[in-house]
Amino acid sequence: MGHGHHIEIKQETFSMPAKAKNFTLIVMVIGLVLSGIGIATIDHNTNGFVAVSAHHDAHTAEAKHEGDHAAGSAKHEAHEGHVASSAEAAHEEHGNVETEAFGPRVTYTSQDKPWATRIWANLLVAGYFFTMVSLCGLFWYAIQYAANAGWSSSIKRVPEAIYTFIPVPFVVLLIAVFMGKNDLYHWAHYEHLHLGPNDAGYDKILAGKAGFLNTPMLFILPSVLVAIWLFLGSKLRALSLAEDSAPKGDTTNFRKSIRLSATFLVIFGFTISIVAWLFIMSVDAHWYSTIFGIYNFATSWVSAISVIAVTVLYLKSQGYLGLVNKEHQHDLGKFMFAFTVFWAYIWLFQYLLIWYAHIPEEMMYYQPRFENHKTMFLANFFINFAMPFLFLLMRSAKRNSNILAVIGVMLVIGHYFDVWFMVFPGVFGNGITIGLLEVGMFLTFAGLFAFWILNNLQKRGLVAINHPYLEESVYHDTGV
């Protein structure tokens, strides 16, 4: 601890143990098998959960035609004119017709294989969640530089490895959205109807949002944003690599990293909300929440901290990261604790604002979630707040590697579920369950993510040997 006791700083090279390689591959294979069984067992007369019968006639003609008959009824029924009557019946049975401000939550399909909607929705969740978690790895990296933080410089290779995963889930996300767009987003479906203000079934809200919520925007804007993030990320990574080979005491790369990190943070702050609006909030296109972007940030940020903590603990258990001790672990635990509370704060206040205002059209987000899936709604709160809050409150839990690792894994699972729960009730309405497909999809991506991180860590030394604050990190002490 004291200055009299010098700790030798030396470079470490990580090589992925065969056990880790096998484990991550087995998790992936199990995930794929479960997903396969899940896909094979979807009832083909449903969209994954709820019964539909597929119509794929010319939308416009049908919508206009049926619109004449549906003059007095909810206008949405008209523009979603090919709604299966069985689906409507199912909804009326659940008695949520009149609670939908914009007509019943209708289940429709625009493709030959309606049951595939569940696959695309799952891929959307997995792709989005892991894109965001990887991105928040870069966010961690940037705030350490922007805040001039010294303590974390001994673990900075871990977030550096995490962010490189972004392209993989993002491609999956784009594929899912490309394939299932019309069934996932009713605005995308509405777009094809090309309705004018005088047509039956014209939707003022969706028409008003069409400038932002349209197909080219859905693909081009996120791709541009991801390209910007990746560009800044690769720049930061290159500076970090250059620092390793630069002479000791040369702080040029460090100073450049600070400037670049600050740039990234400004861009990140504006852009992460846009991605959340486009991919997730637009599932309930009539609804909007001004806090939604930061709610999504909270979810992915807690997960990213947990992933960093678990990875550090794993490396530590394998005898790597000799410079990292209980003090760093304690601070990672504090980070997890702080942002668990932050998530709960945002989670509650999104609800609270809507609850206060009591505006029916704002209720449509919570109606299928709180009224019809109360167990899941409350489980979300317990996994992501109550449980980790009570454990992480204890100093001993934060300093115990096993407890911290278990909580970290729980938080990642919990927040994946959180994103899943943002999407599924919006797409499918009532009757959603967590089946083999959901579990399998998570395991596949989690295994791939773990493999990717560990594999990437092999590519360079584990210690940022020339980081100007490395020594500060070595003697980091949170006190008695």
Place this chain on the structure above:
Amino acid sequence: MAILDKNLSLRNRNKILVGVWEDEDALVDAAHALVDKGIHIHDIYTPYPVHGLDRIIGVKRSKLARVAFLCGLTGLILMVTMIWYMYVIDWPINIGNKPVRFTPSWIPVMFEGTVLCTAYGMGFFFFWRNRMLFAVKNDLLDDRQTDDRLVVAIETVEGMNEAEVVELMKSKGAVETKEFQAVCK
């Protein structure tokens, strides 16, 4: 020998031996040496934090966290009682047809009350425990301990070889040593 009229929370109010250092590395080594000899160091006063000293001289974990918890609990109970009395018992108002009982709108008040009482409570008890509640008293053993000197205070106990302790401090880099006689006030 100077008379110590300062309240340093001494255990036995015995004589105290004071050593003054200029260099923190030497101080850390000296603290190690003193503790290794079985000498109990009462406290070390430094103008800037020296990492690891608290562990070396065996400072106990602060009870401030428990105080904070109790303050927070007090705030929570206070707020629940307050809203319950105002909103349910004394003056129920129909706001947007919301029920007159516990509702989510209580949560922000409960939360803020908890945070407020925790923050103020911790501040109060911290200053109270450090005898700084109303003003900072002059507790300096050496005038330069707030400037560039590091001061070690050792309370003598029965059977302590004082000369040996002073000699050890000097050999470990103390630039100055002195003695104070504590008085009971």
